[in-house]
Amino acid sequence: MTISKPVSDLTSDASNLEKIAAASDHSHPHDPHNHEDHEPASASSHHTHVHNEDSQRRIVNRLSRVEGHIRGIKAMVQRSENCPDVLIQIAAVRGALDRIARMILDEHLTQCIVRAAAEGNIEEELEELKTALDRFLPRDKPPGKKLDQPK
Known part of the structure; x- marks a missing residue:
């Protein structure tokens, strides 16, 4: 297997994610965020979520960078790159x-x-x-449960 970058560069990529995030923020008009335009998360969601446009833009930009990062990880796997390097990127x-x-x-709380x-x-x-937090937060694993092993 070939490593396209030294591990130090990969870990530096992970630590520079915040710098990349700040540098690539862009500004252009966005429509107001309104959950009524699509399926609500639960049957009891009746209110409209109207959020700060700047905050929404930052979140969308960060999600776009994560999306690109995941595509990069997929390419690493397709190139059969070193497993620890892939895991470092997944951690990032x-x-x-x-x-x-x-x-x-x-933002939700405030x-x-x-x-x-x-x-x-x-x-x-x-x-x-x-x-939402019940779904978001990791669930406790029963004691002694091992990682899923390939069959």
Whole structure:
């Protein structure tokens, strides 16, 4: 197997993800974010999510970079590159997705939850958040359970 980059470059790529994110932000008009245009996450989602345009743009840009990073990982696998190098890149993507999730959660807490409290439907909003967090957060594995082995 051939390595197209030294491991030090790969780890530096992972640590530079934030710098890349900041450098590639661009600005152009976006439509307001409105969840009523598509299927809601749960049957109880009735309110409109209107978010700060700049924040939405940053999140979409970061997701686009993650999408490109994943395509790069796929290409590494197709070229049969060194497994540890692929795992390092997967870890970088996980970290980037975690940072995006934190941005979304922070915005949800500071905008959507606050708005729901002002409108008097905080319980419904908190239930939706709990349901989403149950899916988002890793579940505990039973003790002694091993990774899935190929059959």
